[in-house]
Amino acid sequence: MKIYFAGSIRGGKPDRQAFRQIIAHLKRYGKVLTEHIGEVIPGESDLIDEEIYERDVLWLREADALVAEVTSPSLGVGYEIGKAEEWGKPVLCLYREAEGRRLSAMIRGNKNLVVKKFETMKEASEIIDNFIIGCRGHSNL
Numbered sequence: 040m041k042i043y044f045a046g047s048i049r050g051g052k053p054d055r056q057a058f059r060q061i062i063a064h065l066k067r068y069g070k071v072l073t074e075h076i077g078e079v080i081p082g083e084s085d086l087i088d089e090e091i092y093e094r095d096v097l098w099l100r101e102a103d104a105l106v107a108e109v110t111s112p113s114l115g116v117g118y119e120i121g122k123a124e125e126w127g128k129p130v131l132c133l134y135r136e137a138e139g140r141r142l143s144a145m146i147r148g149n150k151n152l153v154v155k156k157f158e159t160m161k162e163a164s165e166i167i168d169n170f171i172i173g174c175r176g177h178s179n180l
């Protein structure tokens with residue numbers, strides 16, 4: 040199974056530790072195409088934006104599922120979620136509730152997406168496990 044993990048980079052404040060833990064859990068189920076997102080440091084890439092876009096869209100196309108951490112608002116992550124939905128891929132959006140912040144209605148209000156709140160990594164892992172079971176039920180992954 041190929042999984043595309045999406046998380047804020049230049050968007051709102053990314054929680055890299057959570058990203059890394061989610062990626063580590065996803066790796067139990069297959070190849071995480073975007074493993075580097077847990078490590079990316081803005082401003083320290085050799086790739087130009089056009090190359091990043093083209094590479095990421097190709098990866099997203101070949102992915103069997105998208106898992107997005109959406110606690111921090113990110114234009115890039117929103118775009119990736121929209122594309123994955125358009126291409127009929129299963130999408131899981133994980134978020135932490137934070138005071139004074141409400142998840143976009145375009146994500147929380149979309150019945151085509153699995154949108155789940157988590158607090159601990161144990162909860163996030165269980166949500167991921169159930170999502171993957173659901174993906175397998177709908178295909179021969």
Ligand code: 6IA
Pocket residue numbers: 044045046047048049050051073076079080081082083084086091095112113114115116119
């Ligand atoms: O708008 P954002 O930057 O927050 O968008 C984040 C999303 O877009 C992630 O889920 C990635 O899949 C994708 N993305 C955006 N920038 C990059 C990137 N930049 N490398 C890989 N994926 C990216 C390289 C580092 C750069 C910040 C210097």
